[in-house]
Amino acid sequence: MGIKLVEYDKLQERWEPIFYLKQPSERIYDETRLLEEVCDILPDSRRVKFDQREEYLQYVDGSCIDKRTGMITECKEVTEEVSKRLRYRMTAGDMLIPLVEVGVMVPTIVSSPQDRFILVSDIFAVVTPKVDPLYLYCALTTEYVRDQFEARSKGAVIRRISLSDLKEITIPWLTEEERKEKIQMIKLQLSHLENEDKETILEKIDKIVSSHYSIKVPNDAIGAVVKLPYSELIENPLWTYAALNPQISEFQEKIRGCGNVYTLEEVCLTIDSGVNPTKEKNGEIEIGIVKSKNIEVLTLKDEFDTILVEHPRDKETLNVDDVLFRHKGTIGPASIVERENQGLLFHDHLLRLKVDPEIIDPSYLVILLNSFVIREQVKQYVTSSTISFISKQNFGKLLIPIPTINEQKSLVDQIHQH
Known part of the structure; x- marks a missing residue:
């Protein structure tokens, strides 16, 4: 750690050595803005009285958020014994700024829920951005801002x-063109992290x-030579490698050995097409x-488009626990x-x-639909004219x-515990 001379008058105002060693010079950027200028920090509408907490169904604490990406991985159910730390509430458009582990955790952009509030632990500050939240996210993850957080953090253990102090944090304020470039960069970065996370979820599901059914994920045998009698070519309407590959039949036989096995048509009340x-x-x-853009592994992604209809139809209107599959x-x-x-x-x-x-x-159904059990079977039926479909x-x-x-x-619990 280096040595820095500090005037005695300043030490009377703030004596912690870490503050003077880590607090950056504002000359690094041509222009900066106070954090409280670019967002409302814990507005009154985000504070929750203790006797109001039982009105909420879910909450988020530090364990619900991926420290690397800032994404909310789950929301926990509120029980009868509500934690005293659940002092705030968040909704779509808000941002969560961690007040602890500020060098480790990154901010969270709240993209859901749409029309309800969720309780939040007081280890976060709930803020409502006045600027594009993606730029605010970018600014808060710069070394310049992280150094300020470290300089102003106090505590022996945590x-x-x-x-x-949060209100006194300054963020770099770039030109409008530079801010737009940063916003696009963050969009790509977060999209890449989301895709990585999706692959991880699929790997866990598989x-x-x-393990649960003692079936191995089949090896991709594309390019292998398959010998088939002419009669099978006549009987099979799809002359694709996947449709003719005998490994698919072998795989389905293994599934049949898993106990009670049914077709999707047999276990579903309805399978409907949309609008x-x-x-x-x-x-x-x-x-x-x-x-299609809203369909993700297990959950729906927000930012829904709208259409004009003469009247909503029950057949095409979604209800809780409906399962959607992109076909x-x-x-x-x-x-x-x-x-x-x-x-x-x-x-x-x-x-x-x-x-x-x-x-x-x-x-359970949505987990199986995302697993290799369905993925491998789908291959034999996928056809393509202008776009692939089943x-x-x-x-x-x-x-x-x-x-x-x-x-x-039990299987659902295993997936969500990982």
């Missing part, structure tokens, strides 16, 4: 920055499903619609509809599956093992 927006004319009712374009993944998404329509590039929860847990009829033929409800819930 170092924490106070709200009063590993746990493979074709180009066929909607003269509509006056504006309503949100789930499109046109890029095949898969599958997502489950949560409470904040009910009432939306869904695009005809998606299939909506409704199930009897006493026979199959929707959370028909609703062929989708219904896919095999799925159905253990007891308790076993299904």
